[in-house]
Amino acid sequence: MISSRQTQSVRLVWEVFDRSDTAYSVVELVQMHKGSMNKTTVYRILDRFEKEGKLHTFLGKNGLKWYAKCHNCSSKKHIDIHPHFQCNECGKVECLTIDVKIPKVAKHHIEQANMLLLGQCDECLI
């Protein structure tokens, strides 16, 4: 499941994602593991998870990097090209399962489409 060396830190970071399908910003993850590992280690472990196809990454509304679990990816193929949602009130981020068709643009070759929807989440709508 977890390739390369299965260190204490690797296990701790993975557990967070294993427990739920929530997306986490690097800032949260560094904060969360403060005391048990260095921030550099968090960054490096996340990098490795991404290369291995365990996590995918995207940018939230202020350019912050977010990570979420992949479901059918490997180091060879990332198929997590889905839109993401971020709540303008609580800041929470979610992976969306809806399909977005990539628009065609004349004279351009489009390889990827990043879509970030902004608004209010279910909890903040009340």
Next chain:
Amino acid sequence: MISSRQTQSVRLVWEVFDRSDTAYSVVELVQMHKGSMNKTTVYRILDRFEKEGKLHTFLGKNGLKWYAKCHNCSSKKHIDIHPHFQCNECGKVECLTIDVKIPKVAKHHIEQANMLLLGQCDECLI
């Protein structure tokens, strides 16, 4: 046309956008005006232009802030909700005139959709 005080710096920054419809990153703009004004000034002028509805802003692929001219906006209403394209090879950014319909998401209120298309621009396709 240009509200507030029309300083030397304000004129210089505006000229860049007035000349063409190119999008510019703040990094480029600061570099471009190095020698004639401080970077803080560039940031503040861009902020003002945005508030006044002259420029709109969005994030490029590395979370860098980009600015481009608005065409029918005012301080009251920004209607520049269009997708943007960034070339993976030369880094160039373009505003796209295509329409993207904002997807609906159950139990969420979507206010805005940010879309960044990545690929190769016309010049880099050769």
Next chain:
DNA sequence: CCTCTTATTGCAACTAGGTTGCAAATATAG
């Protein structure tokens, strides 16, 4: 034109996310 008020600017210091080089620690193959 001159004067006064207020918006704008420069500067230096700061914040925050993210990266790097290197020596020390540790997982794991054999």
Next chain:
DNA sequence: CTATATTTGCAACCTAGTTGCAATAAGAGG
């Protein structure tokens, strides 16, 4: 149990962007 390669901590660094404050300069009104 070793030997080796990977991973980690640390401290220093980088870059985009922000802030407080004193100095400067638009431009409105006289």
